[in-house]
């Protein structure tokens with residue numbers, strides 16, 4: 121009896137050890153994967169062997185360790201774990217050439233922020249704003265875009281990350297690939313464009329500024345800066361990490377914008393973007409610094425976003441911190457928190473605080489802030505939620521935010537309703553259109569466009585096995601990227617400023633597209649010489 125007991129005890133011990141090894145592996149995989157994907161988003165093999173891996177003495181990944189390791193060190197270590205690497209995310213920057221139709225009358229939507237008397241009723245505001253939006257849209261070309269993703273060819277599989285790792289126990293853990301099932305059918309190049317969903321706010325800001333209402337201009341810019349976060353609510357899958365040199369174009373005359381992005385570096389992962397609208401240009405590039413906290417992962421975007429109006433007014437800001445919670449157990453969700461300072465080169469600047477969600481918080485996702493003039497005087501107060509709407513009220517209400525409620529404030533932005541029949545990706549109606557090959561588009565695209573990436577296309581079609589096979593093939597290719605870069609590879613459409621290191625669009629993409637001249641755009645998704653990959657590793 122006793123010996124039986126001690127035998128069971130022994131078995132239990134072994135099981136416990138095995139469990140902790142598994143948990144550890146899981147964490148490393150997740151951290152490396154997030155790191156890899158979030159900015160540029162990669163997927164890849166995780167070379168656990170490189171990172172010393174043993175059940176005992178798991179160091180920084182041990183459960184409950186909340187000591188923050190320095191971002192850089194952490195990143196370095198994560199880089200070692202995964203061959204694929206880093207995380208950088210978007211920035212957006214671009215130009216447009218012909219100023220097109222300018223959105224029509226703004227019909228005094230809360231036109232006089234400076235006019236304290238104006239206490240517009242919320243409903244009125246929404247109606248007016250919608251009329252205003254409609255007005256903008258009717259002046260832009262109407263384009264038929266899809267309303268839903270294709271129906272999946274194969275049945276969805278209930279793969280859990282845990283079962284994936286469990287199945288790999290005893291096998292060579294040095295080369296475990298996360299299946300495509302954890303991805304959403306969007307690349308991070310496309311995800312950058314999601315920030316432009318509410319670009320009509322910039323059209324409106326341009327118009328107000330032109331009419332001499334600079335306060336309304338900055339209020340709409342602030343609403344725009346917040347609106348980019350709305351689509352992240354309920355999204356639990358990782359975007360595809362583009363291959364080095366992968367590009368994405370979005371010609372949306374129906375929104376009056378033209379957007380372009382390119383993955384400009386693989387080590388570290390960097391994406392540069394450039395967008396042109398009517399009367400404005402928006403660009404940026406950024407990298408994500410990742411900190412792993414055990415149960416959560418913190419992403420700190422590095423880099424500056426720039427918005428330039430054709431009349432010379434410029435605004436610059438950086439994105440706030442994003443934390444992804446419950447990466448191991450529980451329901452995964454993300455929160456955005458920190459201070460966003462929108463600096464203008466003229467009269468006004470704006471400070472927005474994204475409040476960190478706390479367990480007891482009954483109203484999460486809050487954003488509050490104020491617009492200041494050159495003397496530092498607060499001239500308007502902003503309040504709202506990043507996943508819902510933003511309001512403003514003239515004057516300084518920052519101390520008494522309760523008075524700044526929707527009944528006496530004016531609406532600046534309201535999020536669009538989610539599409540019917542949500543899939544497990546929870547894409548917004550806008551995101552659903554981003555990977556679509558509209559009729560006639562394929563012939564015009566360069567061979568580097570994200571829409572042509574086979575694994576992403578297969579995932580979108582719900583062909584999971586084919587998607588996985590292609591993903592593994594492209595990941596092998598991705599492994600030569602470091603070598604390529606060391607050998608002097610340069611981005612095709614952006615150049616790096618030697619002073620501040622930021623990437624600016626060099627121009628010429630749309631012109632090349634016009635002529636169908638894609639010289640110097642390699643077939644990055646095609647067949648490649650595997651021998652080269654192996655020798656370059």
Ligand SMILES: CC(C)CCC[C@@H](C)[C@H]1CC[C@H]2[C@@H]3CC=C4C[C@@H](O)CC[C@]4(C)[C@H]3CC[C@]12C
Nearest residue numbers: 158209302352355356357358421439442447454
């Ligand atoms: C498999 C599981 C563990 C991973 C799920 C990860 C999802 C939730 C992560 C992966 C990459 C992340 C994105 C990476 C970069 C940015 C840019 C930042 O300025 C806003 C948040 C945003 C848009 C993140 C939102 C959350 C995100 C989509």
